[in-house]
Amino acid sequence: MSEPQLHRSWILDRQPIATNVNSYVIEKPAGFTFHPGQAVELAIDQPDWLNEKRPFTMTSLPDNPRLEFIIKSYPVAENPGHDGMTEHLGNDIQIGDHVSFGDAWGAIEYRGPGLFIAGGAGITPFVAILRQLEQQNKLHGNRLFFSNRTVDEVILRDELTRMLGDEAVLTLTQEQHDQYEHGRIDRNWIENRVTNFDQPFYLCGPPKMVEDLSDVLKSLGANTDSLVFEK
Ligand SMILES: Cc1cc2nc3c(=O)[nH]c(=O)nc-3n(C[C@H](O)[C@H](O)[C@H](O)COP(=O)(O)OP(=O)(O)OC[C@H]3O[C@@H](n4cnc5c(N)ncnc54)[C@H](O)[C@@H]3O)c2cc1C
Numbered sequence: 448m449s450e451p452q453l454h455r456s457w458i459l460d461r462q463p464i465a466t467n468v469n470s471y472v473i474e475k476p477a478g479f480t481f482h483p484g485q486a487v488e489l490a491i492d493q494p495d496w497l498n499e500k501r502p503f504t505m506t507s508l509p510d511n512p513r514l515e516f517i518i519k520s521y522p523v524a525e526n527p528g529h530d531g532m533t534e535h536l537g538n539d540i541q542i543g544d545h546v547s548f549g550d551a552w553g554a555i556e557y558r559g560p561g562l563f564i565a566g567g568a569g570i571t572p573f574v575a576i577l578r579q580l581e582q583q584n585k586l587h588g589n590r591l592f593f594s595n596r597t598v599d600e601v602i603l604r605d606e607l608t609r610m611l612g613d614e615a616v617l618t619l620t621q622e623q624h625d626q627y628e629h630g631r632i633d634r635n636w637i638e639n640r641v642t643n644f645d646q647p648f649y650l651c652g653p654p655k656m657v658e659d660l661s662d663v664l665k666s667l668g669a670n671t672d673s674l675v676f677e678k
Pocket of ligand 1: 654
């Protein structure tokens with residue numbers, strides 16, 4: 448096995464794409480490889496921030512000469528559990544600033560047509576997987592349930608609905624909106640919409656959501672091996 452690498456790169460572009468969410472484009476370092484769904488431990492390459500590594504998922508495709516990340520920033524004042532790394536990234540980081548990260552890792556990978564269930568920023572690994580399936584013309588048979596609190600927080604709605612059409616089911620938990628369903632993805636939600644439990648279930652979102660929905664899916668007949676999530 449090859450030695451773990453530390454990769455260094457710099458920000459080429461950043462664009463706001465939802466409330467407190469930016470996309471960042473960085474140059475892909477030579478020798479860096481990954482498969483869609485994988486993440487890296489990324490740090491801002493500045494003396495005070497170099498030790499503050501956080502996992503973020505590549506949303507670009509492996510054959511793209513650049514890497515894209517979509518990162519939600521948590522203002523510390525509103526999110527006492529957070530310590531400022533994503534806030535610094537969102538507020539202060541400029542084009543040209545450097546970042547460093549390790550090799551790609553992660554358990555989320557495509558295992559065939561199934562149901563993707565995402566909460567908030569947990570959509571990122573599925574963006575990469577769905578983009579690759581679209582490139583390969585293999586989206587058919589896949590479905591997405593995507594939960595957000597408010598419409599302003601929804602990441603890449605247009606792209607996801609363009610790719611999946613009616614198979615993209617988006618729901619808001621804290622707002623009513625005519626282009627979205629309303630309500631939390633829970634046991635009742637799943638029972639009303641899913642009949643086939645013999646398929647892969649891809650889960651990513653707040654840890655409690657992943658834990659709760661894993662239990663729900665298993666109790667409804669899904670095999671433990673069919674659940675794909677970051678452990
Ligand atoms: C390997 C890895 C890679 C990561 N990659 C990225 C990345 O690329 N970009 C990034 O920004 N972050 C990333 N993260 C961080 C992580 O995915 C998010 O911080 C997390 O998903 C919280 O997102 P949120 O604040 O948007 O969710 P929230 O807005 O708090 O919740 C989203 C939705 O889920 C619903 N929900 C919450 N709990 C439950 C529950 N128990 N049952 C049902 N529904 C529930 C909410 O009601 C809401 O509708 C990564 C983390 C790991 C471990």
